[in-house]
Amino acid sequence: MIRLKSKKTLPLLFVLPTMGILSFVTIFPFIYAFVLSFFQWDYQIMGRPFIGIQNYLNVFQDGRYFSALGTTVIILSAALGLEFMLGLALALIFVEEFKGRNAALVMVVLPVMMLPIVVGYTWKLLWNDQYGPINHILTGLLGKEINILWLAKTPTAFISIIVTDLWEWTPFIFLILLAGLTSLSPEIYEAAAIDGASPWARFRSITLPLMRPVIGVALLFRGLESFKIFDIIVALTQGAPGTSTETISLYLYRIGFQYFRMGYASAANIVLLVAVGCFLVVAVRLLRIERGG
Amino acid sequence: MGDKRHIYTNKEPKRIQKRKNLKAVKIARYVIVGLAVAFALFPIVWTVLTSVKFPSDILHSPPIWLPKELTFAHYIGVQELNGYKSFKDSLIIAGLSTACVVVIGSLAAYSITRWKTGGKSFPFGLLTLRVLPPIAVVFPVFLFFKELRIIDTYLAIILMHLVFNLPFTVWMMRGFFREIPQEAQESARIDGCSEVGVFWRVVLPLAAPGLIVTAMFCFIFSWQEYPYALILARRRVIPLSVFLPSLFGQQMIMWGEVGAISTISMLPLFALGILARKYFVRGLTMGTVK
Amino acid sequence: MKLNKKNAWVVFVCIVLVLGAGAAFAQRSSMKVAIEEGKKYAGKTIVFPTESGLFMQGPLALAPQWEKATGMKVEVVGMDYYALHDKQIAEHLAATGAYDIVQYSPLWVPDFIAAGLMEPLDRYVEKYMNKEDLEDIPPIVRKNLMMWGGTFYGLPIDLDILTLFYRKDLFEDSQNKAEFESQYGYELRCPQTWREFQEIATFFTAKYAPDIYGAAIQRAMQTYTWFEAPFVAYGGRYFNPETMEPEINNAIGVRTLTEMVEQNKVMPPGIETWDFMDVLSAWLSGKVAMIITWPPIGRWSEGYGTYTKQLAWVPKTEIAGNVGYGPMPLGRSTHAGCFSLGVNSGSKNKEAAYLFAQWASSPEISLQTVMLPFALCDPWRISHFEAPLYRNAWGNAGEYLDTLKESAMHGVWELAIPAAFEYFRALEEAMTAAYGGKDVQAALDEAADKWEKITNRLGRETQRKFYIEWLRSVGQSP
CATH class of the missing domain: 1.10.3720.10 (MetI-like)
Incomplete structure (x- = not known):
């Protein structure tokens, strides 16, 4: 009797805490926000008038919303591309055994463990045009006076943000790719080597195809993480100059927690969540990531 | 698990690659690894240094690489x-x-x-x-x-x-x-x-x-x-x-x-x-x- | 006279004596009442949110005195200027009751009142305040820092009038004078117009850079503050009072911002990211000829109090005795921020919080605060400007105080209507974009567009009423 009963209830019992907590902190608030998104909830206004889908219409006419999305995508794609290339190169080097490999591995991976907000502020000091070492190093390397106002102009601010992001997260992609490379079976390479295939050919026709799922996972993980980019921007530029480096997370933060437009912020958040959801479905299809089971 | 994972390149027949090449590859590898380590460590080292510099040395133009005097006052x-x-x-x-x-x-x-x-x-x-x-x-x-x-x-x-x-x-x-x-x-x-x-x-x-x-x-x-x-x-x-x-x-x-x-x-x-x-x-x- | 350690002791003893005398003669001084009544709340803690950094050093220095006098505890929580606005509202919306005191700048008040965050203080003022102490506050300060719609909401602690500091040694140098006059056709003096400001800055930069630059003004946080004074002085209005359409992007706005962008070119490289600190250290180490900033720099320029622990990081002044003071060009300076203390409506110890505020802003204690070398509170009571102690703190301290008072009475007040914070953030975004190379007209148009959206959202008619009321309160006809 007990055994029979447990066969049905135990699996559910095991999943229950997880599902309970997750729905408690995601589903209920989500419903709350959904309801709120149909009201004008600005703290300066008395009452909370019902305004139907007006908030949603406003989101779609909000140029700043879309320019923040654009900024996010620019940073994401540039950072992700560079991180992937650097990470892959490093992984290909580190997959081989060499003297001091373990020590070097630990050191290369350290940035991943820093608080992103600390990373942001540290780099803010590094980029500083007067006191920071970066201009100083460039001056030394190039042999002429370099005085770039990294964070004051839009193009260099983007470069600063991307390099900072790259510094922290390249090791992450590198680790995943290294894990993937390490798990490839050596026999395949032996066969290829006997056939006399060049290293490049081996890389293209064996490594890349076999690594495809791993690369997919690495890019997806990192891509979605950098879509959330917030800490580094807060520390480095606060969206300046103008709002040119304002990302979607920063903009949402401002609507919600600086201007306190709760109804509008709810609508803007829901639009974003739906967009991310759609993107995910498409991305997963495209990358053909194994869906478990 | 670990024993199954060989490092595949070690198994490559040596004859395919020339010795000279091998040495160049080795040096290049160390240079790249060295650069990567330096790039990864530099901001961390700079942060640690900042924490023991005197305030006047922190905001100094040009930047001071190695401070002459250290202080632990910031930790207090x-x-x-x-x-x-x-x-x-x-x-x-x-x-x-x-x-x-x-x-x-x-x-x-x-x-x-x-x-x-x-x-x-x-x-x-x-x-x-x-x-x-x-x-x-x-x-x-x-x-x-x-x-x-x-x-x-x-x-x-x-x-x-x-x-x-x-x-x-x-x-x-x-x-x-x-x-x-x-x-x-x-x-x-x-x-x-x-x-x-x-x-x-x-x-x-x-x-x-x-x-x-x-x-x-x-x-x-x-x-x-x-x-x-x-x-x-x-x-x-x-x-x-x-x-x-x-x-x-x-x-x-x-x-x-x-x-x-x-x-x-x-x-x-x-x-x-x-x-x-x-x-x-x-x-x-x-x-x-x- | 340079204030060294010994002199500082003399000053300190004087303060103690004056306080003692004050306490003895004025039987019901606001300070004494606050302490007596405050003792009822011995053992209670009040939480005081304030601006982090140097400003916070003032409250941190005050708190122990209050604790000792009444047995209450004061917990000072620091956050940056913008966060001070955000967090106090957020806290109120979250109904955590975490803060007892409200520290506000006048431009936030309409928002704070709308959010229900501010406790009206009339009954407390009636009950506890010595009315003579109110008379000691200039009417313009009373009107802008304490009251809205005839109700008391707070007690001032800091009047932040921007001031132009210039290097007398450079300005009075006969060779500089001759060269300048032959180039520009008028006498080298503290600039009276923004054109003069630009030309003098250009002159010094051309002559001395990179050792000395003509001018430096902070361009990072709160940069809109430096826009307000020239914009208003040129006759600019933020809105058309009839239609509430923004006018910041009209010819006056464009002129103002264009001039600021032009100024950047003769200021030190990298000025676009300079904040208070950068300006301060460049100035004290003698690397700029003019700055426009908050008053405390005037005190530090003379080495007043820079030996204290809190100011250990400030570069040693190289320019003591060589500093001249003036209002911003055209005689209009911005009241850049300013702070008052109110009581949070969610507080569980409202009266205790009020008593602390009354104590902190009482003539005796506030004189101490505005003379604290390291804190950022600047004089605001009539008695502060006239205090012999202050006027003799260094050689030309009298001149300093007179300039501050004079500028303050003709100061430009920051727009204080609902969502002023948001309007100014939009303006600031336009300004940093223009510093970064964006076309000035385009940048301001974008800001005006954002302003329109804010106005539409909050109701054009409502905003218009607030705006007209604000115009009246700062003495402009709608």
Whole structure:
């Protein structure tokens, strides 16, 4: 009797805490926000008038919303591309055994463990045009006076943000790719080597195809993480100059927690969540990531 | 597992490559590794140096690379600003949320692996929760928690850290559980062990290394987290990630203290990373690749 | 006279004596009443949110005195200027009751009142305040820092009038004078117009850079503050009072911002990211000829109090005795921020919080605060400007105080209507974009567009009423 009963209830019992907590902190608030998104909830206004889908219409006419999305995508794609290339190169080097490999591995991976907000502020000091070492190093390397106002102009601010992001997260992609490379079976390479295939050919026709799922996972993980980019921007530029480096997370933060437009912020958040959801479905299809089971 | 993973290039027949080439490759490799290490370490070293420089040396143009005199005053300054209390808050939040997540998450992962609870796409569906933009999530949560009156408590922040750590744990632990041979579980069942018993006495001990890796990652994620804490931490609870920006005033940026608290904030994670370095690559292999 | 450690002791003893005398003669001084009544709340804690950094050093220095006098506890919580606005509202919306005191700048008040965050203080003022102490506050300060719609909401602690500091040694150098006059056709003096400001800055930069630059003004946080004074002085209005259409992007706005962008070119390289600190250290180390900033720099320029622990990081002044003071060009300076203390409506110890505020803003204590070398509170009471102690703190301290008072009475007040914070953030975004190279007209058009959206959202008619009321309160006809 007990055994029979447990066969049905135990699996559910095991999943229950997880599902309970997750729905408690995601589903209920989500419903709350959904309801709120149909009201004008600005703290300066008395009452909370019902305004139907007006908030949603406003989101779609909000140029700043879309320019923040654009900024996010620019940073994401540039950072992700560079991180992937650097990470892959490093992984290909580190997959081989060499003297001091373990020590070097630990050191290369350290940035991943820093608080992103600390990373942001540290780099803010590094980029500083007067006191920071970066201009100083460039001056030394190039042999002429370099005085770039990294964070004051839009193009260099983007470069600063991307390099900072790259510094922290390249090791992450590198680790995943290294894990993937390490798990490839050596026999395949032996066969290829006997056939006399060049290293490049081996890389293209064996490594890349076999690594495809791993690369997919690495890019997806990192891509979605950098879509959330917030800490580094807060520390480095606060969206300046103008709002040119304002990302979607920063903009949402401002609507919600600086201007306190709760109804509008709810609508803007829901639009974003739906967009991310759609993107995910498409991305997963495209990358053909194994869906478990 | 480890013994099966050979380093494939060692097995390459040497005749294919010329010796000269090999030497050039070797040098190039060391140069690249050297550059990568320098690039990775430089900002960290700079931060640590900042924390022991005198204020006049920190904001100096041109920058001072190696200060002539050192000071530890900033580490005392951090104390005056309640910085170590934030360190404690961070430890409590990261520690408790990790403990919760490992227990709850493994249960769910086991159920999913053993009984296929929730169907094929369930784990991946869970994983997508991890990628929700925190700002988008925390916004309704703020309003909701306000009703529950739990803003500015450990509980509020820990709960939110579960949002991104639970799916991760389920995903990772599922990978580890699948690798545990069915025979061990079956024989335990034949011996009359209950399902809970099998999980507790057979499966968990076998998956212990995986559990350690997962816990370590969860700790790191929780330690690093900023947006949720920014909004839910107020006065009583101030984790490090929220404490740090408060050192940036309009009229006075306490760079020395920023350096000191940054250095302190790195220590637990660096220690973890170095202690558990061999699990790192392994853990990622299981969790993401399989 | 340079204030060294010994002199500082003399000053300190004098303060103690004056305080003692004040306490003895004025039987019901606001300070004494606050202390007596405050003792009822011995053992209670009040939480005081304030601006982090140097400003916070003032409250941190005050708190122990209050604690000792009444047995209450004061917990000072610091956050940056913008966060001070955000967090106080957020806290109120979250109903955590975490803060007892409200520290506000006038431009936030309409928002704070709308959010229900501010406790009306009339009954407390009636009950506890010595009316003579109110007379000691200039009417313009009373009107802008304490009252809205005839109700008391707070007590001032800091009047932030921007001031132009210039290097007398450079300006009075006969060779500089001759060269300047032959180039520009008028006498080298503290600039009276923004054109003069630009030309003088250009002159010095051309002559001395990179050792000395003509001018430096902070361009990072709160940069809109430096826009307000010239914009208003040129006759600019933020809105058309009839239609509430923004006018910041009209010819006057464009002229103002264009001039600011032009100024950047003769200021030190990298000025676009300079904040208070950068300006301060460049000035004290003698690397700029003019700055426009908050008053405390005037005190530090003379080495007043820079030996204290809190100011250890401030570069040693190289320019003591060489500093001249003036209002911003055209005689209009911005009241850049300013702070008052109010009581949070969610507080559980409202009266205790009020008593602390009354104590902190009382003539005796506030004189101490505005003379604290390291804090950022600047004089605001009539008695502060006239205090012999202050006027003799260094050689030309009298001149300093007169300039501050004069500028303050003709100061430009920051727009204080609902969502002023948001309007100014939009303006600031336009300004940093223009510093970064964006076309000035385009940048301001974008800001005006954002302003329109804010106005539409909050109701054009409502906003118009607030705006007209604000115009009246700052003495402009709608």
